[in-house]
Amino acid sequence: MLESVERRFILCDSDNNEQLDVYETTVCLPQIARQFRRVDTDNDNLISFDEIAILAKAYQDKINSKDSVNSQMLKVMINLHRLQHLRKKINPKKSIKFP
Numbered sequence: 001m002l003e004s005v006e007r008r009f010i011l012c013d014s015d016n017n018e019q020l021d022v023y024e025t026t027v028c029l030p031q032i033a034r035q036f037r038r039v040d041t042d043n044d045n046l047i048s049f050d051e052i053a054i055l056a057k058a059y060q061d062k063i064n065s066k067d068s069v070n071s072q073m074l075k076v077m078i079n080l081h082r083l084q085h086l087r088k089k090i091n092p093k094k095s096i097k098f099p
Contacts, residue, residue, distance in 0.1 A: 002053060002056060002057075005052060005053065005056045006049060008028075008029070009049050009052055011028065012024050012025070012027075012028035012029055014028075018048070018049065019046040019047060019048050020032075020046065020047045020052075021045065021046055021047075022036060022045065025047060032047070032052065032055070035055075039051050039052065039054075039055050041054070
């Protein structure tokens with residue numbers, strides 16, 4: 001992911017100074033421009049690749065944690081289904097109802 005962020009950063013850096021100003025960011029990365037002050041952690045009114053990398057890493061961590069929670073929920077649902085199936089085998093007249 002960081003490689004694609006770096007490629008995009010280089011493409012957006014129209015003056016080749018290895019930093020993005022507000023104009024470059026607004027034209028090329030509007031989603032970052034909306035968060036410019038938050039991304040510009042050193043408050044120099046320029047965004048370096050390192051500052052964007054921090055944002056990208058935080059976003060990736062957020063996605064990974066959501067995936068982890070979804071995976072855990074899926075495992076719980078599968079186990080509940082298995083338990084219900086076993087319960088029906090043991091006592092076919094009664095079934096477990098889950099909300």
